[in-house]
Amino acid sequence: MKFLEYKAKGIFARYGIPVPRGVVASRPEEIRDPPLRAMVKAQVLIGGRGKAGGIRPADGIAEIRDVAGRILGMDIHGYTVRTVYVEERLDIEREMYLSFTIDRSARDTLLIASSMGGVEIEAVPHEQLFMEHVPALVGLHPYVLRALTRALGLEGHLAEKVADIARRSYDLYRAEDAELVEINPLVITKDHRVVAGDAKLVVDDNAEYRHLEYAKLDQDRTPLEEEAHAKGITFVQLDGDIGVIANGAGLTMATLDILNLKGGKGGTFLDLGGTDDPDRVAQAFEILIKAKPSVILLNIFGGITKADTVAQGVKRALDGMHATVPVVARIKGVNEDRAREILKGVGMHSADTIEEAAELAVQVRRGGV
Amino acid sequence: MSRTAVLLTRKTRLLVQGITGHQGTFHTRAMLDYGTKVVAGVRAGKGGTKVEGVSVYDTVREAVATKRANASIVFVPAPFANDAILEAIEGGVGLVVVITERIPFHDALEFVPYARSKGCTIIGPNCPGIISPGQSKAGIMPSHIFSAGDVGVVSRSGTLTYEIVNEMTRAGFGQSTCIGIGGDPIIGTNTVEALALFQKDRATKRIVVVGEIGGTAEEEAAEFIKKHVTKPVVAYVAGRTAPAGKRMGHAGAIIQGTRGTAESKVKAFADAGVPVAEYPRDAAALLGST
Numbered sequence: 001m002k003f004l005e006y007k008a009k010g011i012f013a014r015y016g017i018p019v020p021r022g023v024v025a026s027r028p029e030e031i032r033d034p035p036l037r038a039m040v041k042a043q044v045l046i047g048g049r050g051k052a053g054g055i056r057p058a059d060g061i062a063e064i065r066d067v068a069g070r071i072l073g074m075d076i077h078g079y080t081v082r083t084v085y086v087e088e089r090l091d092i093e094r095e096m097y098l099s100f101t102i103d104r105s106a107r108d109t110l111l112i113a114s115s116m117g118g119v120e121i122e123a124v125p126h127e128q129l130f131m132e133h134v135p136a137l138v139g140l141h142p143y144v145l146r147a148l149t150r151a152l153g154l155e156g157h158l159a160e161k162v163a164d165i166a167r168r169s170y171d172l173y174r175a176e177d178a179e180l181v182e183i184n185p186l187v188i189t190k191d192h193r194v195v196a197g198d199a200k201l202v203v204d205d206n207a208e209y210r211h212l213e214y215a216k217l218d219q220d221r222t223p224l225e226e227e228a229h230a231k232g233i234t235f236v237q238l239d240g241d242i243g244v245i246a247n248g249a250g251l252t253m254a255t256l257d258i259l260n261l262k263g264g265k266g267g268t269f270l271d272l273g274g275t276d277d278p279d280r281v282a283q284a285f286e287i288l289i290k291a292k293p294s295v296i297l298l299n300i301f302g303g304i305t306k307a308d309t310v311a312q313g314v315k316r317a318l319d320g321m322h323a324t325v326p327v328v329a330r331i332k333g334v335n336e337d338r339a340r341e342i343l344k345g346v347g348m349h350s351a352d353t354i355e356e357a358a359e360l361a362v363q364v365r366r367g368g369v
Numbered sequence: 370m371s372r373t374a375v376l377l378t379r380k381t382r383l384l385v386q387g388i389t390g391h392q393g394t395f396h397t398r399a400m401l402d403y404g405t406k407v408v409a410g411v412r413a414g415k416g417g418t419k420v421e422g423v424s425v426y427d428t429v430r431e432a433v434a435t436k437r438a439n440a441s442i443v444f445v446p447a448p449f450a451n452d453a454i455l456e457a458i459e460g461g462v463g464l465v466v467v468i469t470e471r472i473p474f475h476d477a478l479e480f481v482p483y484a485r486s487k488g489c490t491i492i493g494p495n496c497p498g499i500i501s502p503g504q505s506k507a508g509i510m511p512s513h514i515f516s517a518g519d520v521g522v523v524s525r526s527g528t529l530t531y532e533i534v535n536e537m538t539r540a541g542f543g544q545s546t547c548i549g550i551g552g553d554p555i556i557g558t559n560t561v562e563a564l565a566l567f568q569k570d571r572a573t574k575r576i577v578v579v580g581e582i583g584g585t586a587e588e589e590a591a592e593f594i595k596k597h598v599t600k601p602v603v604a605y606v607a608g609r610t611a612p613a614g615k616r617m618g619h620a621g622a623i624i625q626g627t628r629g630t631a632e633s634k635v636k637a638f639a640d641a642g643v644p645v646a647e648y649p650r651d652a653a654a655l656l657g658s659t
Contacts, residue, residue, distance in 0.1 A: 102474060104554045104584045104621070107481050122626065136478040177475050206620060207473035209448060220614075234618045249552055249618025250526020250581055253607040254649050260610040261647065269611075271618040274509075301528045301535075303511015304399075332535075354532070355648060 001203040001214050004043040006085040008201035015172045017165055017183075018195045022087035028065040028072070035088035036060055040067045043083040044076050045220045047120075052076045057089055090195060095185035096152055097121055098166060099200075100134070100173040102180075108133040109173070111144065111166070115152050117185035118197070140170040161194040162186070177207030228287045234273065235287055240265025242361055243293030243325075245284065247272045247300050255299045258354050264362040267293050276306040276333075281313025282320070289323045296325055297361040299354055302333030311339035315346050326364050330357035374501035375521065375546040375566045375573070376464055376490060377440070381505050384409040384432045384462070386453045387444035388420045392468070396444070396509050397421045403506045408436040411453075429460030440464035442498065442507045450494065451476040458489045466507045467493035467557070474620070477555035484557060491557020495619070497527040497549035508549065518543015520656060521567035523560055524579035525552050525586070525621070529607055533579060533649050540653040545572040552581075552619030560590040568598050575601045575659055577652050578643070582608030583622040583629040591637035601659035604638045605646045606631050 003011070009019040024043070025031045042054030049055050054076050058067040064086055074081045095117035103110040112121065113130040121129075130151035134140050145166055149159035165186065173181045182200035189195060208215055221229060228235035234249070242259060244266040246252040256266040268291050272284055288296060300310055310331065318327070328349045331339045340350050349364060351357035383400070387393040388410030398421045401407050409432035410420050416427035426432040429441065441462045445453040450469045457465045458480065465484065472494045484491045492499055498508015503517035510527070514535040520542050524530040527549055534547060548563050550556055560578060567573045576598070580587040587606060594602050609631040611617050613624040624630050638645050644659075646652040 102478075102554060104586075105589060107478070107555050107559075109478065135482060136475070137482055174475065177473050179474075204473050204475065204620075205616070206447065206471045207475065210473065236615050236617065238612060238615075246528070248526060248528030249622060250524075250529030250579070250607045251532060253581060253611060253617050253622065254529050254532070254605075256611070257607060257609045258648060266610065269615075269617055301532050303514055303531055304509070353650070355650070 001205055001208065001217055002045045002220055003201040003203070003217065004045065004083065005041065005199055006043055006083070007217070008199040009196065011176065011201060012172065012196055012199050015168045017168050017172070018193065019199065020088040020090060020195055020197070022085050024083060024085050025068060026072070026083050028069040031061070031065055031068060031086055034061065034064050034086040037089045038064050038086050039089045040064060040071055041085045041087060042071050042074060042076055042081040043085050044079040044081055046077050046079050049076055054081060090187050090197060091190040092187050093190045094188040095197070096188070097124070097184045098169060098186045099180065099182040099184070100170055100178070101182070103133065106133055108135055111148070111170070113148050113152060121184065134170065136174070140167060158188060158192065158194065165194060165196070176201070177204045177210060178202060179204055224287060224290055231283055231287070233284050233287055234271040236269040237291060238266050238269060240267040241294045242266055242365060243268045243270070243288045243291055243296040245270040245272060245288055245296065245298050247274065247302060247305060251299065251301060255297065255354055255358070259297060259358045259361065262355070262358040262362050264358060264365065267291060272300070274305065276302065276309045278309050278313035278316060281310050282317040285314055285317030286321060289317065289321050289325060293325060295361045295365045296327040297357060298327060298329040298331070299357060300331045300333060305333045306335055307331045307333035307339035308335040308342060311342040315342055318346055328357050328361040328364060330354055374504055375548065375570050376492070377499050377501045377505050377507055377546065379404070379406070379504040381440050381464070381507070382406050382408045382436065382438050383507055384411055384429065384436070384438035384441045385423070385444065386411045386429070386441055386457060388412055388423065388425060389415050390444055392509070393444040394420055397423060399512065400506050403512045405505045405507065408438050429456045429462070433460050433462065438462060440466070440507060442466040442468060444468050447471045447473070451480055454480045454491070455483065458484050458487050462489065464490050464492070465557070466496070466498045467491060468496065468498060468509055470495040472553070474553060474555045477553065481555055481557050492548060493551040493557060495553045496551030497530065499546065499548050501546045502544050510547070510549070514538055515547065516543040518545065519572060519574040520544050521570065521573040521576045522547040522579065523563035523567070523576070524549050525581050525619070526579060526607065529649060530579055533577065533605060533652050536650040537577070537653045537656065540657070542653055542656050545570060552621050554584065554621040560586045561593045564590060564593055564598055568600060573600065575656055577656065578602060578604040580604060580606045580634055581619065581622050582611050582617065582624050582631050582634070583619070585628065587634035588637040591641040591643060594643060595641045602643045603646065603652055603655040603659060604643050605649055605652050606634045
């Protein structure tokens, strides 16, 4: 789960991390009582807003509304700006970087900090990075925070403030099941406050059940992906036009790859998972049909999965939606012969291997079958 | 005849956590049918009952004390899985296979290092389990596609592995052990560790690595193979056509910026002299040329 900046800052504030004062709006005239020396910031779930012109200074209510009006509706890397955040403009003395993130290789949490903030962290030279693992079973202790503030060249009150923000960020990271808590830049103002200039938060989708308040968050999903998510179906919309559905994430990916090698392009990634419940299969197929594919390529390798009940679900969805989209199916599993019969009954093409099925799907798409 | 294998042999005494659930019961039967020594089940509140003829206990400790279980397989739903896994580690088993999917990774950040500190091996979470064909199965994979042989298989995915193994079996390449390490970002046994086990195992002569996009497990595996693996290795990588930034089903399968791409993984394998199959079924053919 990703968070827009203003939502992330709301959560950061709850953990006592200082953030600038701001107001949020989806139309210029909604902006009331903003900070009068302001930054107007596009709220989109993608980086590179600044360079794209989505973050601009403005002074006074008239100019703020004018700038907001120009940012709203902008397209930033394919994302339409629907919300702006009008925030107190900071007098910046120094910009630093601070984050907690998952380190898959080390199977641990990684604290990264740098005295070079406000730029992409990937661009910062390695020797300018302070990196320390924080084992969950050990926690974040003062000795790490002392090393951190020393690496950033901080002393006295500033060191204390930064250490406090790091501790609170880690508490947030753990308690909110975050994959990433990032403050870039972490700003020291001219009047010696330490403030989170930006806030990035990504929360583990698998932890949604512990954070039901986030379930309704606007995510980086298409309306159809949203519908699938609500039904617990793993579904991603892609660029191509052939609807791919398989069981298991790895097999679905491989099916897309094979389709590509055979000259086709997948328009969907739909992982049916381990189910052979016809109702679930029908639900998944309904989503797939709504994506308006030119052909559907079904690939089931079910050692245990009952192929015939999968086929029943497919038939039910096609009949129920009066869909005429051609389907190419490759089904292996218990009762696969019965499955083929059912599918043949609704005019489906069947194949023995994924390679054959992919070739057939490409032919059908070209009208060759 | 006594044959070696990795982590799981015919001597392994397995307990099933979550044995009374639909999946737990179904796969207990399937594992028993395969010849796995399923010696006990655990489900709090159901102690004293039986499932598929297997005695159920309230706690792991009782199951270990009474039935000398030395491995566990976990079917407990995600919200309760952390508790079950920690109980298994504390209970003293040496192997915990976690089938459960959608466990928050912050839980894995706790139970994975805790298991290591106790000398316990975790496989998974979100995995099909482990099978040493002809000996034992602690998992949910379809038994009939496997055959005993000398190829070690390590994979991040389930059904894709079945596809590849099925082809291997048909082509006459039996397996020593297949480890489904799981599709999550934080896993108990990673590709490198599985490779190290296969390199040491006398029953394993060749190795198949099934990888996918996301993370750097394959790059690290390639590096490890270059330095430490003398047995022939072939690979397959899923997700060559996956777009950046989209999570492809598995929580771990996401390309972030330039990290985790299939190209990078294929190149790393090529640099390590590991042939990479273009189609999953080609893995078997590549084994023939090793």
